[in-house]
Amino acid sequence: MFEYIIYFSISFFATTIGAISGIGGGIIIKPLLDFISVQTIDVINFLSGCTVLSMAVVSVLSNRKSKIKLNLKTSSLLAAGAIFGGFLGQFLFDTAGNILYENDLKTLQSTLLIVIMLFVFIFILIKPRLKIQTKKPIISNVALTFIIGAILGIISSFLGIGGGPFNVIILNLLFAMDTKTSVKNSIFIILFAQVSSLITVIANNAVPNFEPILLLLMITGGICGGILGNVFSHKIRNKQVDFIFKCVIVLIIILSFINLLELRK
Secondary structure: OHHHHHHHHHHHHHHHHHHHHOOOOHHHHHHHHHHHOOOOHHHHHHHHHHHHHHHHHHHHHHOOOOOOOOOHHHHHHHHHHHHHHHHHHHHHHHHHHHHOOHHHHHHHHHHHHHHHHHHHHHHHHHHHHHOOOOOOOOOOOHHHHHHHHHHHHHHHHHHOOOOHHHHHHHHHHHOOOOHHHHHHHHHHHHHHHHHHHHHHHHHOOOOOOOOHHHHHHHHHHHHHHHHHHHHHHOOOOHHHHHHHHHHHHHHHHHHHHHHHHHHOO
């Protein structure tokens, strides 16, 4: 029973923060489950992906009447790229799983996550000095936008994290969106990336074995987190979202580093 409470709590906490900050939640769920769970890596990736998908669906539906509007042209292109990248990322994950031992694959994921999160954290620190243009996007080319979306989808699917932090940074830096607009568009992109990843798993008959109640609890947590996160997101300012984002990045780096040390023992 206690194990079930832990799984629900992790999914609820992660997706609440994910809906507020645009990170999705998988970026928190993955290292936390790696840290406390005895589940295999494919089970953790699948549970994380389904949880984030449930949160994204709720968030997108809840935000339909929000004053903050989707940039459909940019986000649709990025989402289309993320769908393609999601298929490719899942293929790379399955291929790596056939080549590497499970601990080696976990080590690879944790190492990549630390490196990417450090890059994100450095960007956050130097962001005030960059004087980011908020009116005109740096990138408007259709093909390049699609490629960027594909890269985000690959990272999201391979690491099993949803990809939210990278989405928010890219939308903020390259497409001239403020923090809360980046959050909303990020979740829209996450939705499509996770759908493509889930379809790939099902189509390849690669759904791992696990207790169905774990999936039910985590999806329920994701739905509740998506609803609560959206309530909070309408009440807080951009600076508060930025602060939450920074705290989450630090937490992820610490957890991933601990996981890496445990794996190398």
